[in-house]
Amino acid sequence: xxxTNATPQEVARAARMGSRKLAILSTDARNxxxxxxxxxxxxxxxxxxxxxxxxxxxxxxAAENGKLSQSLVKRLDLGKPxxxxxxxxxxxxxxxxxxxxxxxxxxxxxxxxxxxxxxxxPIGVLLIIFEARPEVIANIAxxxxxxxxxxxxKGGKESTESFKAISSVISSALESTDxxxxxxxxxxxxxxxxxxLKLDQYIDLVIPRGGNKLxxxxxxxxxxxxxxxxxxxxxxxxxxxxxxxxxxxVIVDAKTSYPAGCNAVETLxxxxxxxQTVLPAVAEALLVRGVSLRCDAASKAAxxxxxxxxxxxxxxxxxxxxxxxxxxxxIIAIKTIPTQPTPETAADIAIxxxxxxxxxxxxxxxxxxxxxxTRFQDxxxxxxxxxxxxxxxxxxxxxxxxxxxxxxxxxxxxxxxxGLEGLTIYRWLIHGEGQVSTDYGAGGGKKFRHExxxxxxxxxxxxxxxxxLRKFRNR
Amino acid sequence: xxxTNATPQEVARAARMGSRKLAILSTDARNxxxxxxxxxxxxxxxxxxxxxxxxxxxxxxAAENGKLSQSLVKRLDLGKPxxxxxxxxxxxxxxxxxxxxxxxxxxxxxxxxxxxxxxxxPIGVLLIIFEARPEVIANIAxxxxxxxxxxxxKGGKESTESFKAISSVISSALESTDxxxxxxxxxxxxxxxxxxLKLDQYIDLVIPRGGNKLxxxxxxxxxxxxxxxxxxxxxxxxxxxxxxxxxxxVIVDAKTSYPAGCNAVETLxxxxxxxQTVLPAVAEALLVRGVSLRCDAASKAAxxxxxxxxxxxxxxxxxxxxxxxxxxxxIIAIKTIPTQPTPETAADIAIxxxxxxxxxxxxxxxxxxxxxxTRFQDxxxxxxxxxxxxxxxxxxxxxxxxxxxxxxxxxxxxxxxxGLEGLTIYRWLIHGEGQVSTDYGAGGGKKFRHExxxxxxxxxxxxxxxxxLRKFRNR
Numbered sequence: 001x002x003x004t005n006a007t008p009q010e011v012a013r014a015a016r017m018g019s020r021k022l023a024i025l026s027t028d029a030r031n032x033x034x035x036x037x038x039x040x041x042x043x044x045x046x047x048x049x050x051x052x053x054x055x056x057x058x059x060x061x062a063a064e065n066g067k068l069s070q071s072l073v074k075r076l077d078l079g080k081p082x083x084x085x086x087x088x089x090x091x092x093x094x095x096x097x098x099x100x101x102x103x104x105x106x107x108x109x110x111x112x113x114x115x116x117x118x119x120x121x122p123i124g125v126l127l128i129i130f131e132a133r134p135e136v137i138a139n140i141a142x143x144x145x146x147x148x149x150x151x152x153x154k155g156g157k158e159s160t161e162s163f164k165a166i167s168s169v170i171s172s173a174l175e176s177t178d179x180x181x182x183x184x185x186x187x188x189x190x191x192x193x194x195x196x197l198k199l200d201q202y203i204d205l206v207i208p209r210g211g212n213k214l215x216x217x218x219x220x221x222x223x224x225x226x227x228x229x230x231x232x233x234x235x236x237x238x239x240x241x242x243x244x245x246x247x248x249x250v251i252v253d254a255k256t257s258y259p260a261g262c263n264a265v266e267t268l269x270x271x272x273x274x275x276q277t278v279l280p281a282v283a284e285a286l287l288v289r290g291v292s293l294r295c296d297a298a299s300k301a302a303x304x305x306x307x308x309x310x311x312x313x314x315x316x317x318x319x320x321x322x323x324x325x326x327x328x329x330x331i332i333a334i335k336t337i338p339t340q341p342t343p344e345t346a347a348d349i350a351i352x353x354x355x356x357x358x359x360x361x362x363x364x365x366x367x368x369x370x371x372x373x374t375r376f377q378d379x380x381x382x383x384x385x386x387x388x389x390x391x392x393x394x395x396x397x398x399x400x401x402x403x404x405x406x407x408x409x410x411x412x413x414x415x416x417x418x419g420l421e422g423l424t425i426y427r428w429l430i431h432g433e434g435q436v437s438t439d440y441g442a443g444g445g446k447k448f449r450h451e452x453x454x455x456x457x458x459x460x461x462x463x464x465x466x467x468x469l470r471k472f473r474n475r
Numbered sequence: 476x477x478x479t480n481a482t483p484q485e486v487a488r489a490a491r492m493g494s495r496k497l498a499i500l501s502t503d504a505r506n507x508x509x510x511x512x513x514x515x516x517x518x519x520x521x522x523x524x525x526x527x528x529x530x531x532x533x534x535x536x537a538a539e540n541g542k543l544s545q546s547l548v549k550r551l552d553l554g555k556p557x558x559x560x561x562x563x564x565x566x567x568x569x570x571x572x573x574x575x576x577x578x579x580x581x582x583x584x585x586x587x588x589x590x591x592x593x594x595x596x597p598i599g600v601l602l603i604i605f606e607a608r609p610e611v612i613a614n615i616a617x618x619x620x621x622x623x624x625x626x627x628x629k630g631g632k633e634s635t636e637s638f639k640a641i642s643s644v645i646s647s648a649l650e651s652t653d654x655x656x657x658x659x660x661x662x663x664x665x666x667x668x669x670x671x672l673k674l675d676q677y678i679d680l681v682i683p684r685g686g687n688k689l690x691x692x693x694x695x696x697x698x699x700x701x702x703x704x705x706x707x708x709x710x711x712x713x714x715x716x717x718x719x720x721x722x723x724x725v726i727v728d729a730k731t732s733y734p735a736g737c738n739a740v741e742t743l744x745x746x747x748x749x750x751q752t753v754l755p756a757v758a759e760a761l762l763v764r765g766v767s768l769r770c771d772a773a774s775k776a777a778x779x780x781x782x783x784x785x786x787x788x789x790x791x792x793x794x795x796x797x798x799x800x801x802x803x804x805x806i807i808a809i810k811t812i813p814t815q816p817t818p819e820t821a822a823d824i825a826i827x828x829x830x831x832x833x834x835x836x837x838x839x840x841x842x843x844x845x846x847x848x849t850r851f852q853d854x855x856x857x858x859x860x861x862x863x864x865x866x867x868x869x870x871x872x873x874x875x876x877x878x879x880x881x882x883x884x885x886x887x888x889x890x891x892x893x894g895l896e897g898l899t900i901y902r903w904l905i906h907g908e909g910q911v912s913t914d915y916g917a918g919g920g921k922k923f924r925h926e927x928x929x930x931x932x933x934x935x936x937x938x939x940x941x942x943x944l945r946k947f948r949n950r
Contacts, residue, residue, distance in 0.1 A: 020830060020854070020856065023853075023854075023856070024853050024854055102853075108874070108875050110868075110873070110874075110875070114864065116874060116875070119852075121853075121856075123886050123887060124856065124886055200694075204886040204887070205886065205887055216698075219675075219698040220698050223691075223694040223695050223701075225700060225701075225885065225886070225887050225888075226698075226700075227887075243909075245909070246908075246909035249909055249911050250909060250911055252911075253911030253912055253913050254911075257911070257912055257913050257916075355495060373906075377594075377902075377904050378498075378499050378577075378596075379495070379498075379499055381495065381498070381596075381599065381902075382902065383902060383903060384902065384903040384904075384905070385902055385903070385904055386904070386905040386906075386907065387904070387905065387906050387907060388906070388907040388908055388909050389589065389905050389907030389908075389909070389910050389911065390910075390911040390912050392911070392912035393585075393905055393907075393912055394903075395912075398585070398912065398915070398923065399583070399585075399591060399903070400583050400585070400591070400923065400925035400927075410700065411598045411599055411679040411680065411700070411900055412598060412679070412680055412700050412702075412887070412888040412889075412900060413700075413887040413888040413900075414887075415900055415901060415902065415903070416902070416903040417903075425886055425887060425888075425890055426890060427852075427856075427857065427858060427859065427860055427890065427891070428858060428859040428860070428869075428874070428890070428891040428892075429852050429859075429860055429861070429862070430859070430861040430862065430864050430868055431848075431861075431862050431863070432861065432862060432863040432864030432868075433721075433863055433864075434718075434720070434721035434724055434725060434863050434864070435864050435865075436724050436725055436727075436728030436729075436732070436864065436865040436867070437728055437732055437865050437867035437868055437870075437873065438728050438732050440873070441732075448873065448875065450875035452875075
């Protein structure tokens with residue numbers, strides 16, 4: 001990890017060169033680097049917390065002057081109970097994950113002695129732009145090294161001192177390993193970003209971790225592919241057949257367990273015939289937790305008559321804009337889905353609303369009707385679509401990825417929570433014996449066999465396949 | 476398929492709306508649309524060839540005035556023997572491919588009654604910009620419909636009349652099917668492209684099929700992801716242990732079987748100790764086929780003494796620029812890899828040259844040394860890396876994809892030949908019973924199981940897994 005006065009061009013080129021060495025290191029060598037990082041950060045805890053204190057002092061001053069929010073100041077603090085230990089544990093967790101690199105995930109016999117394979121490999125060089133939390137640097141550095149990618153990191157300016165301290169520790173730690181220290185580069189000034197975004201000959205993927213505005217700005221100013229970790233306008237569609245305890249539990253969790261999260265619910269769609277049956281209990285549970293309900297006319301009318309008076313006076317009127325807003329706060333917009341000839345046509349209205357208004361992040365349906373749930377899950381064009389569970393489940397750890405780079409609302413490459421797999425690509429390999437394309441042309445006489453064979457010997461389906469693989473391996 | 480005077484905004488919005496209906500059509504409905512397209516184009520052959528003749532006449536005039544190349548005129552001609560039939564057969568071939576949509580390709584038991592699945596789905600709306608060949612429209616339309624994607628197509632201006640005729644036939648054919656005709660939109664004027672490239676709310680992926688310049692221009696002017704089908708600077712690294720017949724056959728095929736192809740070889744790297752042993756036979760075989768050899772000093776000196784005099788006089792001197800040039804013609808640049816302490820260090824020099832100079836398309840090594848081949852295949856950062864076969868193998872049909880959209884040199888999403896799979900993405904589904912995120916938090920008491928289970932019942936590994944899947948399916 002370097003902290004030089006190198007130009008963006010030099011930084012990116014060095015990362016590219018380092019990435020080639022990193023890409024061919026063994027699993028053990030990459031894991032050993034994570035072990036070294038962990039050891040370095042463990043023993044440097046005091047020094048890093050001292051640097052973090054400088055950031056905190058500056059942030060507190062800025063907060064006093066109203067230039068920074070208190071929530072941001074809190075996110076800066078590495079000294080909070082267990083935060084530093086969680087950061088350290090995260091490095092070990094990533095180390096223990098299965099190596100995503102060098103896996104054969106497709107094998108085809110093109111012809112005798114002509115085998116096509118698809119083998120996973122790192123993407124190359126990542127540019128990761130993120131905001132305040134200083135522990136993210138250790139997280140991202142672990143993911144990058146584990147997946148064999150070089151990374152150029154740009155953190156928020158509020159955590160400069162913490163970043164500098166952490167990066168110099170990681171830098172020393174890597175010196176004793178096979179990972180070239182150029183593979184992790186920290187850039188500190190914001191103005192280098194626009195230069196880096198032009199260097200698509202060196203940088204393969206940009207990952208902006210932050211709000212919609214950051215993602216939009218990055219997308220509009222680069223030809224490098226962007227893995228968009230955007231905001232979330234998530235919806236839940238509540239059907240009348242959903243048992244009240246499930247509706248209450250799921251919607252309360254989705255709205256209140258972490259309202260600032262991108263996977264928190266913002267819009268509740270309610271079937272007209274659930275307005276007086278299921279909705280009142282949900283509304284009551286939300287109101288007691290301090291959630292503002294912004295209701296359309298039908299839901300407000302229904303709730304006004306169903307709720308106790310002291311609750312009903314808290315109801316607010318929704319505007320059209322509320323159904324396209326990411327509140328990131330204890331507010332939810334409620335819209336009624338009018339009664340329809342069939343449940344299917346009602347569901348289609350909900351699906352259309354979501355496809356038109358949501359940010360294609362995570363949406364859910366609450367119902368006991370399996371066929372309707374399937375219709376919803378197939379029709380909603382979002383990265384995650386759930387049946388009878390909370391939108392807050394959209395998370396790499398919960399999906400079993402160990403950790404995540406973020407949640408992608410892209411339509412290509414990697415969608416939803418992005419773990420190690422999203423940081424890999426593949427190359428196509430052919431192992432031949434001198435065969436050429438014209439052998440298989442009009443006058444060539446040969447024909448491709450195109451036999452798909454298992455990638456693991458244990459999965460071979462018959463003696464002939466086994467023989468082919470053995471022959472392939474032994475020649 | 477529409478040919479209206481709609482604005483780019485209207486075109487893109489209509490395609491988006493159509494794509495939602497197309498995305499949930501059954502396999503049979505999508506296949507039926509391909510059958511209808513095939514039937515329509517079969518019976519309209521005469522009318523389409525008449526329209527094609529108009530394009531050809533205009534092109535011939537332009538060619539006479541030196542405004543168009545003869546090779547482009549040839550590519551326009553749909554009346555060439557078997558060309559129209561090949562186009563028709565291509566539609567049926569795509570129809571017969573396995574449906575890439577709706578496949579579960581990952582399944583994890585998060586907890587009892589909480590199942591995570593990853594299911595393939597279409598990307599949404601594609602914008603495909605291509606050059607002269609009019610039959611490509613049928614090819615692309617088939618791939619788009621088969622993969623459930625709407626497509627906005629922009630063809631080259633030289634084939635306007637052919638496109639119009641083909642598109643109106645496809646449009647009528649689709650009317651009798653479940654595929655909304657808005658799903659295929661043809662735009663004809665070049666100036667709408669820049670407007671379409673701004674509409675990332677409607678268009679999910681741009682596929683420019685053409686030269687580097689087109690790809691570069693598109694990438695620089697849009698925030699929509701671009702699947703780059705760029706040019707190819709492909710290399711072959713020839714080792715001294717390669718049997719002469721293999722070296723001759725592979726290099727002749729790679730250079731001469733289709734010199735204008737992006738997978739044709741442009742640079743030959745030769746180990747110093749192969750200069751007088753293997754290279755002369757290769758050089759002779761290339762020279763008799765009219766290939767110009769642009770040699771570095773060492774290879775020229777070696778060949779000058781090894782070749783007959785009448786051949787040696789044909790040798791040319793390579794400039795540095797020749798090693799970064801896509802000739803697309805009967806020219807090859809030859810560079811010597813100097814003798815090194817070990818074969819591995821020599822291979823590393825070849826690998827570095829390729830990583831610095833190639834277009835990351837397709838490169839090959841010719842050797843009998845398996846370990847060295849693996850080193851090369853792991854070290855070269857290209858979409859396809861071969862051992863003992865021709866770079867011309869880089870092709871969707873040869874890989875067994877049936878057909879291809881093109882060859883991607885991108886580092887994300889889809890790399891190498893792109894078939895139906897490259898036109899799909901996935902969404903994450905959870906099927907729950909009311910579980911919420913806080914159940915699994917610090918105070919929640921529940922723990923995720925994160926058990927990966929097979930996606931096909933036939934692949935289930937034990938009775939417990941089978942029980943879990945049955946329970947899941949029957950509830």
